Amino acid sequence: MSTTTTPLAPPKEPRDEGRMLGRLFGYIGGRGRRVKFWSAVGLRAISVVALTSVPAFTGAAVNAMRSGDSAALHTWVIGAIVAVGAYALFAGFAEFMMTRLATNATMNLQRDMFATMQRLSLNFFDRQPVGQLMSRVTNDTESVATFNENAVSQMMRGIFQVLLIVILMSVTNWRLTLAALSVVPVLLLVGAVVTRAAGPAYTRLQEQLGDLSGFQEETISGHRVLISTRRQDWAVHQHDLQAGEVFTTASKATFTGLLQFPATMAMTTIQMVVVLVVGGLLAAKGEADVGGVIAFVGLAGLLASPLSDLSNLATTTLSAIAAGRRVFEIVDDRPTVVDDPAAQPLTFTGGKVEFRDVDFSYVPGRQILRKNTFTALPGQKIGICGPTGAGKSTIINILTRYYDVDAGEVLVDDQPLTAVTIGSLRANVGMVLQEAFLFSDTIMNNLRYAREGATESDCIAAAKEANAHEFIEALPDGYDTMLVERGANLSQGQRQMLTIARAMVARPRILILDEATSNVDTRTEKLIQEGLRRLMTGTTSFVIAHRLSTISDADSILVVDQGTIVQQGTHDDLLTQDGLYRNLWFSQFKGKA
Structure with a gap:
């Protein structure tokens, strides 16, 4: 971004x-x-x-x-x-x-x-x-x-x-x-x-x-x-x-x-x-x-x-x-992204996401996204890749309506984002980011942040699904363990598993993942991947990938360059094309497809 x-x-x-x-x-x-x-x-x-x-x-x-x-x-x-x-x-x-x-x-x-x-x-x-x-x-x-x-x-x-x-x-x-x-x-x-x-x-x-x-x-x-x-x-x-x-x-x-x-x-x-x-x-x-x-x-x-x-x-x-x-x-400041007076709660019917000719700029006159169009069908896994600064995270920021588009339209289940309430949209979106953020609170309360009214049983079940329950129980205070700022008293892999568990507590219909398995050891990565697969089941998922191997099984991959989606397709289709995705893949794997 x-x-x-x-x-x-x-x-x-x-x-x-x-x-x-x-x-x-x-x-x-x-x-x-x-x-x-x-x-x-x-x-x-x-x-x-x-x-x-x-x-x-x-x-x-x-x-x-x-x-x-x-x-x-x-x-x-x-x-x-x-x-x-x-x-x-x-x-x-x-x-x-x-x-x-x-x-x-x-x-x-x-x-x-x-x-x-x-x-x-x-x-x-x-x-x-x-x-x-x-x-x-x-x-x-x-x-x-x-x-x-x-x-x-x-x-x-x-x-x-x-x-x-x-x-x-x-x-x-x-x-x-x-x-x-x-x-x-x-x-x-x-x-x-x-x-x-x-x-x-x-x-x-x-x-x-x-x-x-x-x-x-x-x-x-x-x-x-x-x-x-x-x-x-x-x-x-x-x-x-x-x-x-x-x-x-x-x-x-x-x-x-x-x-x-x-x-x-x-x-x-x-x-x-x-x-x-x-x-x-x-x-x-x-x-x-x-x-x-x-x-x-x-x-x-x-x-x-x-x-x-x-x-x-x-x-x-x-x-x-x-x-x-x-x-x-x-x-005296006021938010720039607000609900339209006529906005209605999002009626979720499956998780279809559409971008139609979307333009966007953070600063007027400095366009970041240009004429981007794609469709994600309910339950699909969508990979997003491209060079640094291409606009990958910006697409996600628009999907969650952190920002409004300059031109074009974004729809969820055929409902324009500007026509639905922001709260109802974000209640259906879960995020697991590369930098796992945890609050200075107990592990249990960190999990409960995801959904108001979440019970202790909900949180423990989510932790088990995310493969986090075992290491939590091994801690002296278990789920009552107090985390220091940003969870610095846990390993990076443990923090990541907790954020996956927190997303599971939220029960999202649309899921956003930002290279959630980077910089962890092989065993921990396997545990995290298992948790992510369970989390993605039944959701429309968007995965921002820095390592292309994490999206090779995606239903569709969006290749972004200089603010424009320059390629779309499956991994196999994109490898047959002489384009940016093929170049990125072979640069990472040294010619081994």
Whole structure:
């Protein structure tokens, strides 16, 4: 199969920060979570009111102390203590609720992304390196999780505090309020500059993390090749280069984002000095009482903290926005191969398969199959052979409707594939591929994956038919043996027998085999061949052959070259023709027919 691997196009740098934040917030306080979210918001608002009332109580206590009113002094002091206690109580509950909402939001986002990936068509995965996808599932959602669990709560608290403090300042003394807010335009300007400068850096950082994850996944999967070719040092060097690029980009992005913090601290310090000077002058002129000035200074001091917190959120928020773009590129994707609204379940009557003038291309303009026509009658064994890259696997991918054809038609039992539901088609198709894939689960559960509702007896019977029962029973835990990733704790022949047994559990009507007996010893190959013969009984079978001896008994052989079926016929018929099949046969058997 020939495909082109092109990663998802990197997002342009649109000014969509607000929209992206809105989508992220939607996972926290969207439908089904609004009551809890607004309850947390209400508790946070109450806690902020309690906190910002402390300077007012303090100012009133100072005035009461200056006037010698001890009763009022006690009242205001008790009020301040109660306000602090109320703040701690309500803020604690709000934080607890927001943390639960944020954690749930991250889980839902990961689930939506994973669920979308399970529904997408195969061409999506053709375009995406596994490492890049894993980075989006892990690194990008981790960035979003950090934002959800920390930044959202701080952002709510900061915004509430700033708004309420500004209101209280205005009520207390409007002239001091103007003095205190004189630094805000500078802070807004710094924030805009930092966002514009750091945003692209964070986007680039997430992409580089994806590249690094892809390289790590590739080298771990291919560690045997690295060892056999003594390329471990090269792999370490390449890893260091990519990790160095990530470090450099992360440093630049973080440094740019953190510029906002010292700017905020400087501005809030200047703000406090301005408030003290102006407040002192007003008090000296008798235009403000000392208690009022002290209360205002307390409010100004409270304003510094949320402004500082909000500035510190720049890096976390920018990182989450960059990660969110990459996550939602997947969440928003849709499958290209879908059921027609009028599609009906496949009515299986025997397993006749027809290709009628089929054209196909993975990438527009780069045709892979051209005008291919053939018919497989029910119960026939069809061999498919040809040079590497000829289009053999592509024919199978179209038969299973992993892709839709560009032109022509594919039919099963006289029903066009586009007229039947995809699920009903694939429920009747079984596959045994050259690379046996097994999940990290027990042998029994691996067999049950083939058919929902398969019983233990069904699986054991299938294993016996596939000649796998004997070696399974010899394992310490038998059918409860836990397989490691891809079944690496079994031999290749054992893995292949398990995949044959799994296909038998599925009870397919149409069977696809891709050189299922390659690279195993003679005795194991004999056992596998016996299992395959039992599996093929009563099915329409397609066998992709690299060794022509495995299809010499086929009812019909399709010889594919450069995307076209150039010959069709039985083994004996094709050997009498001066064509590609004859050349391939004699090249494999050195002239011995």
